[in-house]
Amino acid sequence: MENGAAKPVIVAIDGPSGTGKSSTSKAVAAQLGLSYLDTGAQYRAITWWMVNNGIDTDDPSAVAAVTGKPEIVSGTDPKSPTITVDGVDVAGPIREQDVTSRVSAVSAVPEVRTRITELQRTIASAAVTGIVVEGRDIGTTVLPGADLKIFLTASPEARAARRSGELKGADLNTTREALIRRDAADSGRKTSPLAKAGDAVEVDTTELTLQQVVECVVTLVEEKRAGK
Numbered sequence: 001m002e003n004g005a006a007k008p009v010i011v012a013i014d015g016p017s018g019t020g021k022s023s024t025s026k027a028v029a030a031q032l033g034l035s036y037l038d039t040g041a042q043y044r045a046i047t048w049w050m051v052n053n054g055i056d057t058d059d060p061s062a063v064a065a066v067t068g069k070p071e072i073v074s075g076t077d078p079k080s081p082t083i084t085v086d087g088v089d090v091a092g093p094i095r096e097q098d099v100t101s102r103v104s105a106v107s108a109v110p111e112v113r114t115r116i117t118e119l120q121r122t123i124a125s126a127a128v129t130g131i132v133v134e135g136r137d138i139g140t141t142v143l144p145g146a147d148l149k150i151f152l153t154a155s156p157e158a159r160a161a162r163r164s165g166e167l168k169g170a171d172l173n174t175t176r177e178a179l180i181r182r183d184a185a186d187s188g189r190k191t192s193p194l195a196k197a198g199d200a201v202e203v204d205t206t207e208l209t210l211q212q213v214v215e216c217v218v219t220l221v222e223e224k225r226a227g228k
């Protein structure tokens with residue numbers, strides 16, 4: 001590139017809930033001076049809008065009909081990522097139970113996926129130094145040409161324990177069941193299911209600390225940049 005500027009690096013991190021995608025992606029992006037995009041937050045944001053506007057989230061045609069209405073804006077600084085819907089900060093409300101229980105149904109609607117995927121590609125192509133994008137279908141569908149693809153896994157027990165730790169007072173078994181149900185819905189849908197790309201590096205985080213996972217991914221990015 002001109003002026004010796006490095007080519008932007010695109011990192012795709014996929015995997016089921018509680019495997020450490022968000023924490024790993026933010027830390028890797030911050031450490032390497034890259035942007036960061038939480039695509040799950042975008043699906044949660046559109047779901048929040050549907051719930052707030054009385055749309056029946058179990059009716060795919062009702063969801064499809066209004067998919068273009070909300071304006072979703074993601075701030076991509078890994079040190080303070082933001083998400084707004086029609087100018088309203090929804091970072092808190094999108095983590096609430098009513099959104100979590102409906103997001104898989106909304107995100108399975110093809111019109112929703114087309115719209116959010118376009119948004120994701122626009123954000124990724126604008127990242128000057130590069131970006132870490134985390135989700136379910138980034139390596140397979142959104143950015144199949146990513147420089148590095150990571151697929152994080154962890155046992156359901158470890159993932160449920162991590163999530164229960166966040167949701168104060170939540171019962172471990174209930175959290176585990178809800179998490180397994182959401183994984184099944186996300187993996188089983190027709191359009192862009194949760195899946196490992198053929199060329200993704202799989203990292204099982206069950207026995208690793210967050211710091212170890214971050215170091216592993218940073219090393220892989222640096223190796224890619226060095227052309228190894």
Ligand SMILES: Nc1ncnc2c1ncn2[C@@H]1O[C@H](COP(=O)(O)OP(=O)(O)O)[C@@H](O)[C@H]1O
Pocket residue numbers: 015016017018019020021022023024162163165166205208209210211213
């Ligand atoms: N390797 C790890 N070991 C222990 N806890 C972890 C690890 N990775 C992430 N966590 C914790 O687990 C929870 C879920 O992590 P998160 O990054 O939100 O996962 P995801 O984005 O895949 O759902 C967070 O509280 C996070 O601090």
Ligand SMILES: Nc1ccn([C@@H]2O[C@H](COP(=O)(O)OP(=O)(O)O)[C@@H](O)[C@H]2O)c(=O)n1
Pocket residue numbers: 016017018022039040041043044103104105107108134135136137138182186
């Ligand atoms: N690229 C993506 C990211 C999330 N999603 C959907 O959005 C939901 C919420 O994603 P998330 O990353 O916030 O979920 P957690 O793993 O943080 O609980 C997932 O369960 C999927 O239904 C998706 O379909 N595709």
